Structures are given as structure tokens and as C-alpha cells.
Amino acid sequence: MEVYTIGGMNPTLPSPFQMFRRAIALKCPMCGRRPSTMRRWLGHHERCRSCGIRWHREHGFELGPIALNVVITFFTLAVSMVVAFVATAPDFPVATLTASMVAGAIVIPLVAYPFTYMLWQAFDLQSHPPTEPEIAEARESLQKSCSDA
């Protein structure tokens, strides 16, 4: 297991498996706690409310969850379409299948959104571990929010 410490005070960076498991449970991939950066189903706090790590760590972060969401949606629709075609062959209920696919294309991204967002955050934290100034800023923001409350 990789130990990620700065100045002997920072927590160990979780393993990739642990981070992705936390992300699927909609917990913060970094600290594993709730409340994390998610606000309700489709919203975000600027930082994890437990450890203070910022979700928008670089420009273009939003493209990752969107791309992952598109892949999951298209994959689910493609598998559903193949299963529906095989199950209903040779008389395809075109109107029903079309309506189902349109409904799926609307519902699946909404359902998958927080999961793709947290999974991408886990991927981002794994591929670019937080730097010492970033962790210090996170701690400072938590202390500031505690003193403001």
C-alpha cells in the first residue's frame, strides 16, 4: 500500500479500490465520510464537508463525469436494445422500443450522475494525488468553516 504523507501529518492516500468503493457509496473518495462534496442528487458543495478537499481541482474536471455518464448511458441503452430485439424477434414493437429508449436516455444519466461524478473524483485523486498546499488549504477551509459556524 502506498503511503502518502507530507510532513508526517497527512493521512494515508487510500488505495484505488478503496477510493472507488467509497465513490460508489457516494462517500468522499479521499476521507470516506459523508457529507462529501455532493449536495442532494445533482448539486455540489465546493469542498468535501468532512475533509475539505476541493472537487474542482483543475479546469475541465466536469468533462470527466460527463464522459463517463455518456459511456454508461450508451452502454446501458445498447445492451437494453439488443436484449429487447432478441426477446421480441421477429416482430419488433418499434414504438414501444423507441419510447423506452428515449425514456432511458433521459432517466439513466440523471440516476448515474452522482455516481459518475464521485467515480471521476476518485480517479482524479488517484491520478493526481493532492499536493501539500492543497491539503493545507483543505484543512484551513475546514477550520475556517468551523470558526464561522
Ligand SMILES: [Zn+2]
Ligand atoms: Zn472528504
